[in-house]
Each structure stands twice: as structure tokens, then as C-alpha cells.
Amino acid sequence: MRLSWNEIRSGAIKFSHEWQGAARERAEAQTFWNEFFQVFGVKRRTVAGFEEPVRNLKKTYSFIDLFWPGTLLAEHKSRGQSLDKAESQAMTYIRALKDEDRDHETPKYLVVSDFARIAIHDLDADRSVQFAIEDFHEHIHEFAFIPGYKREVTDPEDPANIKAAEMLATLKDRLDEGGYPEHDLERFMVRVLFCLFGEDTGLLGEPDAFRLYIENSTKPDGSDLGSHLALWFDVLNTPSDKRQAHLDEQLRDLPFVNGNLFAERLTFASFNRAMRDQLLACCRFHWASISPAVFGSLFQSIMEKPARRQIGAHYTSERDILKVLEPLFLADLRERFEKARNDKPALKRLHKELADIRILDPACGCGNFLVIAYRELRAIELNILRALHANKLTTALYDIRTELLIDVDQMHGMEYSEWPARIGEVALWLMDHQMNMEVSQAFGQYVARLPLEHSAAIVHCNALRKRWEDVLPAKRCTYVLGNPPFVGKKARNTEQAEDMKLVFGKRRGAGTLDYVCCWYELASLYAMKGGARVAFVSTNSIAQGEQPGILWPKIFERGQRIEFAHRTFPWESEARGKAHVHVVIVGFGQARVRGTIFDYDAKGIALGPTKARNISPYLAEGPSAAATNRSKPICSVPPMVFGNMPNDDGELLLTDEQKAELLAAEPGATKYVRRLISTKEHLNGVNRWCLWLEDADPVELRKLPAVLARVEAVRKYRRGSKRDATRALAKTPSLFGELRQPKHDYIFVPRHSSERRDYIPLAFLSPDNIIHDSCLCVPEATMYHFGVLHSAMHMVWARHIGGRIKSDIRLSSRLVYNNLPWPTSPSTANVTKVEHAAQAVLDERTKHPDASLAALYDPLTMPAGLRKAHSNLDRAVDRCYRPNAFPDERRRFEYLFALWAEAVGVQFETADMFDEN
Numbered sequence: 001m002r003l004s005w006n007e008i009r010s011g012a013i014k015f016s017h018e019w020q021g022a023a024r025e026r027a028e029a030q031t032f033w034n035e036f037f038q039v040f041g042v043k044r045r046t047v048a049g050f051e052e053p054v055r056n057l058k059k060t061y062s063f064i065d066l067f068w069p070g071t072l073l074a075e076h077k078s079r080g081q082s083l084d085k086a087e088s089q090a091m092t093y094i095r096a097l098k099d100e101d102r103d104h105e106t107p108k109y110l111v112v113s114d115f116a117r118i119a120i121h122d123l124d125a126d127r128s129v130q131f132a133i134e135d136f137h138e139h140i141h142e143f144a145f146i147p148g149y150k151r152e153v154t155d156p157e158d159p160a161n162i163k164a165a166e167m168l169a170t171l172k173d174r175l176d177e178g179g180y181p182e183h184d185l186e187r188f189m190v191r192v193l194f195c196l197f198g199e200d201t202g203l204l205g206e207p208d209a210f211r212l213y214i215e216n217s218t219k220p221d222g223s224d225l226g227s228h229l230a231l232w233f234d235v236l237n238t239p240s241d242k243r244q245a246h247l248d249e250q251l252r253d254l255p256f257v258n259g260n261l262f263a264e265r266l267t268f269a270s271f272n273r274a275m276r277d278q279l280l281a282c283c284r285f286h287w288a289s290i291s292p293a294v295f296g297s298l299f300q301s302i303m304e305k306p307a308r309r310q311i312g313a314h315y316t317s318e319r320d321i322l323k324v325l326e327p328l329f330l331a332d333l334r335e336r337f338e339k340a341r342n343d344k345p346a347l348k349r350l351h352k353e354l355a356d357i358r359i360l361d362p363a364c365g366c367g368n369f370l371v372i373a374y375r376e377l378r379a380i381e382l383n384i385l386r387a388l389h390a391n392k393l394t395t396a397l398y399d400i401r402t403e404l405l406i407d408v409d410q411m412h413g414m415e416y417s418e419w420p421a422r423i424g425e426v427a428l429w430l431m432d433h434q435m436n437m438e439v440s441q442a443f444g445q446y447v448a449r450l451p452l453e454h455s456a457a458i459v460h461c462n463a464l465r466k467r468w469e470d471v472l473p474a475k476r477c478t479y480v481l482g483n484p485p486f487v488g489k490k491a492r493n494t495e496q497a498e499d500m501k502l503v504f505g506k507r508r509g510a511g512t513l514d515y516v517c518c519w520y521e522l523a524s525l526y527a528m529k530g531g532a533r534v535a536f537v538s539t540n541s542i543a544q545g546e547q548p549g550i551l552w553p554k555i556f557e558r559g560q561r562i563e564f565a566h567r568t569f570p571w572e573s574e575a576r577g578k579a580h581v582h583v584v585i586v587g588f589g590q591a592r593v594r595g596t597i598f599d600y601d602a603k604g605i606a607l608g609p610t611k612a613r614n615i616s617p618y619l620a621e622g623p624s625a626a627a628t629n630r631s632k633p634i635c636s637v638p639p640m641v642f643g644n645m646p647n648d649d650g651e652l653l654l655t656d657e658q659k660a661e662l663l664a665a666e667p668g669a670t671k672y673v674r675r676l677i678s679t680k681e682h683l684n685g686v687n688r689w690c691l692w693l694e695d696a697d698p699v700e701l702r703k704l705p706a707v708l709a710r711v712e713a714v715r716k717y718r719r720g721s722k723r724d725a726t727r728a729l730a731k732t733p734s735l736f737g738e739l740r741q742p743k744h745d746y747i748f749v750p751r752h753s754s755e756r757r758d759y760i761p762l763a764f765l766s767p768d769n770i771i772h773d774s775c776l777c778v779p780e781a782t783m784y785h786f787g788v789l790h791s792a793m794h795m796v797w798a799r800h801i802g803g804r805i806k807s808d809i810r811l812s813s814r815l816v817y818n819n820l821p822w823p824t825s826p827s828t829a830n831v832t833k834v835e836h837a838a839q840a841v842l843d844e845r846t847k848h849p850d851a852s853l854a855a856l857y858d859p860l861t862m863p864a865g866l867r868k869a870h871s872n873l874d875r876a877v878d879r880c881y882r883p884n885a886f887p888d889e890r891r892r893f894e895y896l897f898a899l900w901a902e903a904v905g906v907q908f909e910t911a912d913m914f915d916e917n
Helices: 005-019 025-039 083-099 133-138 159-177 182-201 209-217 225-236 273-284 292-303 318-340 344-356 368-388 418-443 494-504 517-530 547-557 656-665 667-672 679-683 705-719 724-731 783-789 792-801 813-817 828-846 864-881 889-904
Strands: 049-055 061-068 072-076 109-113 117-122 127-132 359-361 411-415 457-460 479-482 533-539 561-572 579-589 595-600 606-612 673-677 689-691 746-750 763-765 775-779 803-805 808-810
Touching (some): 025 061, 025 072, 083 109, 083 117, 127 133, 209 273, 225 273, 292 418, 318 344, 318 368, 359 368, 368 479, 783 792, 783 828, 792 813, 792 889
Parallel strands (some): 359 411, 359 479
Antiparallel strands (some): 049 061, 561 579, 673 689, 746 763
């Protein structure tokens, strides 16, 4: 049984008294350290050895006084000798370990003593404490790592964590290659993970108990390791009073774990020498340094080799999880605790509320959200207990265990794959143990929940085909949260496409939604039954383009609204620290309070939260409404249309080479060859041409056999089509399939534009330039229209309302242009300023005749003069909307969205409709 802190403190006082007179290092140091470890209830020989050899700079061997690989190195001197010199000598040993490629044995703590004094150095935290031997009892918590009490501070990006995962991955691969059944393999690996972590944190009793059993009880060739592990697992599943009397001492003293973790009978795992060595190498790693908050995510990857190439690329980091948890409930609970700190009845009520919280993650993976949520709830509970029992923190008479109300069975999850589901359960148990150690340290009592009586309810299932009520009744659920899968329309597999149909039925446009929207829909329906609040991490595409107008109206109709939102920020892989995708976090429910918006700059640095009267589906202040496709503009402006569609199998289109060849053979065709404007070629300065025969004289055409040959090829292509409409076009083979060529100057608008550009590269073209249907155009447009569309105002509208192709902005006439709110009755003077500023932009472009539009509008190569011209145009357009400048992009959009709401008759709720909190 682990000693309580009161027992350790008592032992420390006795130890100090007995060793106050010791002086000679050589004669008494080893006895000193044996008894030092006994203070903490640990047998020194089970964890650390004396006189560990290391090679010095002279290529001879020096000897470490006491060495616990990966944890502690101690150097002892005679009374009165310099502790600084002892520390320096110890650091020399550490460097020698590294030189011998023994990095994994590098200690976290360095302790030096001369009998009269003890100094401990935490090498990870770069922190040192020195005290007299008689004050040892006042500093016992500095050595909390010895009995396994200390909570480790973890860097999830530490390469050592990845190394640990890869070590275990190698073991898994060997078992897999040996034919170990898949289900048994998954269960076996979870048990090994529990034991590795448990022996380093004291959960299994003596430190290194698992490693010592393997080393001492199994053959070096690994032939009997599988059966011994099965016995080890069986003992952990057997109550102490029901174990056989003649069990090995190492097994007899193991705790009874229960919790169904070791209940299932598994096939014996077959090992060889190399596999046994690999498991022992895993045992020697310091597993306590890996927090359960990242534990599961690191090891999920070991089950699939392809995923291992980017360990951690498929889970949410702790910092991003807290972005969900803080506004959803943690900030409120902490604030309530602070208000109730000196009010015991209020503290008890809050404590009871914490115990009543039930959390559901319907796509929980390895349980990261649940683990961190549980950790934070336990931390608040500990603060409550400290406040309630401040005068009892040092008494051994008060049993703090009776006051612990929060347990892992408050956490619920659903997960598609069995391995991460089981990992999530174990990670929650391990986090529970760590938090129990926090309680133990705070109250001086050893608190452990063994045998495991409660488990998190993590169900292995397809959450989109599972009745959520069967996992957790809606009326008992407090919060729904998580990070559902990011899968776009084109990336969905057959099963996921069927999931979409099951969730959304025949809802119009649902096929364009991202897969993650299924969780929003089901969470909304589920929360309606019990009032749970919801928050998910999602790709930012759900707040752009057509998706807001398809997803959110039904949610709003149910009386729910967006309560908080983290606008776009880069989501990073913990293992590599590189951004993979841009995400948002959306929290919604039925509370009628002001919303909170969290903004970030382009690098993902938080700009601080702001309050909003209401949060729109675009995650900015605005009404609970979304723009949908419209057939006409909401303002009095020229329509935007597609270009001309050839439908010709390429026969009417020409490259530079084909044009030259044709005109060399038939110079009379010159008048029918026109420049063709298509997006990719035009932006990159590549010429493309077409035969434009709309007004061609039949007599002249008959004199151009090469042209007629192309026309005939078009006719044959169209006649062979399976579409009736295309076959009908065979009657006019000399014409494009669809004709929409402007008769006057028009604005060229690319349908897609890189998200990197500050401005979408538009052009003002004459009707001699034939526009392809890969582009959009605004016929009969003026320089004023060109100026507004080429400004920051239109750009911000396009970024929010436009859809995405991968990360590129996708423009459309029906959704973006037709919903754009133009300036209301701008003055003639302001319109003229826009026209002049727009012309200045075109003039600046002519100064760079060899540069393509793509080069001119690349943020890295955009000429300073052109950028200045655009800034002037932005200011001119802004003044057409209002005299005041806009502080940032979000405020621009909020202003435009309010104009849009007014133009289409959507009511914008005001602040007085909500509670002021």
C-alpha cells in the first residue's frame, strides 16, 4: 500500500534525526540512500543501483554513486564538502550518458548531499531547492516522483513521446506479423499500455514492477513471455482474497484492477528474443512523462502503418481542445468558484453540480476531449475541497476520499474504431489516477481508486447510425463536444455518403455539405430533448459558401443559436507542429445571452474575444440567417453571367501554334480568330484563341476548308453525344454551344482565386475578347462597378459568402454577386473618386507589360505602386458605404451583412432580446 504524505512526513522526521551526525561518505552513503528511499515506502534496490559505470573523457570508467535510469542521479559527498562540486560532477556523468548513446536513461532529477544538506535539481523545470537535513520533512513534496505522486508536466511535441510510440509500434508490428488475431492484438496492446504507464506512476504498486517481472520470471528467448503476461493480466483481474496462495511474490502483491480491462480471455501472444527485448525497451522508457491528455492520440497511430508517418496528424491539440472547453463551460465554472470561494453552502452546491455534469463526445477518437475535460473538472473539484477544508489539510483523521464526487463514468463517447475507443477508456483511468495523486499531495492522504469501479462509457459504433439516447439519455447530458471527421463532398466513401442520406434525408442541397455537418444536425436534435449545449471543431468551410444556408436554418428553427465562435485559425499537428487545415470552433445551444467571438490573425495568434449581439452562421455579428442562391442581384446593378461554352470537343479552340498553322494555310480566316479569355490562361499570361463564327459569311467560309474541317468535326462530336441538348446543337456546328458574349466592355471575373491573394484579379475587357465559360463576366459594366468589385469590400464578402475549392475562393453569380449589398445612393463625387481610383489600378498594371495577373496579384511579388493604387481604391469605395474606416476584415463583413439583412428583409436581433451576462 502506498504511504500517505503524513506517513512519509513522519518517516522524514525520523530519518533526519538518525542521520544528523553522519559524516563519512564512503562508509555510510549507501545506507543513507537505502533508508532515504524507505521514507517514501520504496525499496531502493527495485528502482536504483549503486556505482553505475560510465565512460569518462579519459576513456576510463567513473562510477555514479546512485542511479535510477531515466529518473534520478545522486552524488554523495562527505559532510562539509562542496555541493556545487558534487553537482558539477553529476552533470559530467549526464554528459557521459549522452555520449554513450544512453539518452533514454538521462535522469529528470539530480540530487546531491553531504549528510547535513540535500539539494534537488529538477532538470526539466530548471528549478533547484536546497535544505538542511533537519528540514527534510518540510520538503518531502519535492521528491513526490519517488512514490509516484508527482504530476508530470508534459510537452506534447517532445520527440521522446514520438519515440515511445514508435517503440511500441515496432512491438505491435512483430505481433501482427506473427499472426496474432486483430481483436486480441488491440486488447493486448491496451493492457500493455496500462501496465507501462501504471508501473511508472505507482498504480501497480512498486515502481518498475512490470519490467522486473518480465526480466526475472521469463526466459531470455521470449518463449514463455506470452503465458507469463497472460498470468500477469489474470492476476490484475482477480481480487486479492481470491488469488492462489502459492503465487509468485511479485504477482501476489499486485493490486486488483478490475474495470473489465483485464477480464476478457485473450489468445496467448507468441514472443521471440527480439520481441521480448523490444518490450523491455518499452518498459525502460519513462512513461509517466506522457500525460494521458496526449497518451491516446500518440498511440492511435501505431495500429496503422500509413498513419504512423505523421503521428499525431489526426487529432486535436490540447490548446485547441481548451478553446472548446473554456467558453463551453470551464470559464463559467471557474468564475462561479471564485465568487463562492468563501461561501461554503454555495461551494457545496457548485460541487454537486460538477458531479451532475455528463459529457458526450460522439466522435471521441482516443478520448482527448473527454480526458482533458475530466482533468479540468477534477482540478476545479480539488480547489473546492481545498476551500471547504482549508483547516483540515494536514490532519490524518479526515478521509478526503469521501468528498470526491467526480468520476470517469461522467464521460461518454462514441467511436467508429475499436482500438481508440479502448485507449480512451484507459486514458481516462490514468488521468483519474493522476488527479487522485493531486488530491493525495494536497491532503496528505493516499487516494487511489483500485479496484476500478467506474468506467467511461465509450461505445464502439458508427455515431451516425447509433441512437445517441442509448449511449447517454439526452435529459442527462450537459455538454456535447468534440472534433468530428473532416471529409468534404468529393472525399466521402460509399458508407459516408449513405450516412449523409440517413441524417439529412431529402433536404435540398445537403449533398454539398461536409461530412462533419451530420454531427451538427444530430447534436441539434439530441440537444433539443434535454437542453445540452454543443461545441465542435470543424473545417472553416462550414461557415462559408452554400453550407451555412443549408445547415443552419433548421438548427435556428429549433430555437438554438450560436453562443460562441472561434473564427478561422490553423489547426496544427502536435507531432510535427505544422498546420494542415484551417478550422473554426462553433458552440451553440438555447441560451439567450450575448455571443462571444474569438478572432485570430493570419498566423493563428489570438486577437482576443469580443461580445456580439448575435452570431451569424458566418461567425461574425449578424442575424441568424444565411445567404442563399438568388436569380437576380438584390441591388440595381448589371447582372453577372457565365461566359460562352464551346461544347466542341476542342475543335473551335486554338493554341498559339495551331493559330499560326491555320492562318498560314488560310490567311482569310484571320478575321474569325479571336482571343479566348479563360481563367487559368488569362491569369498566367498564356494565349488562347478560338474560331468565332457567329456572324461569318457562308460564302467566305466555303473558301476556308481548314476551318470547315473543324466545323465538321464539331458537328460529328455533337451528333454522337448521348445528351439530347448537345445533339440539337449539331444543327449549328459553327457556333459555341452556349452564347453569352457581351456587346460592350465587360468585367472579367475568374470563378476561382487563390486564398493567398489580397484581391481577386479582375480585368476590364472589350467585346473582341471572347470570354470562356470557365469565367464569369459583368456585361455593360462601368468603371464604378469595376472599382467596387475590385475592392476590399467585395473581397471580404467573397471570402465569407463564397465557397471553396480546396482552399481557393469560389465565386458565383447566384450566391456571391447577387447577394452583394452595394453602396446605397453614393454621391456623384464619391462615385467619380472610385472611377478614378479604379482607372489608376489599370494604369499601374500597364507599367508591367510582361507580368501576368497571377504575378501582379501574388502577395510576394505585387508591385508597390499597384498595392498603393488598390489601397486608394479601397478608401474610395469605403467612403461610398460610410465615412468612417473599417478597423478589420470582420467589421467590414459585419457591416455588409447588416446591409444584406436589411435589403432582403431579415430581422437582426438586438442586444435587449438577450440576458445581459
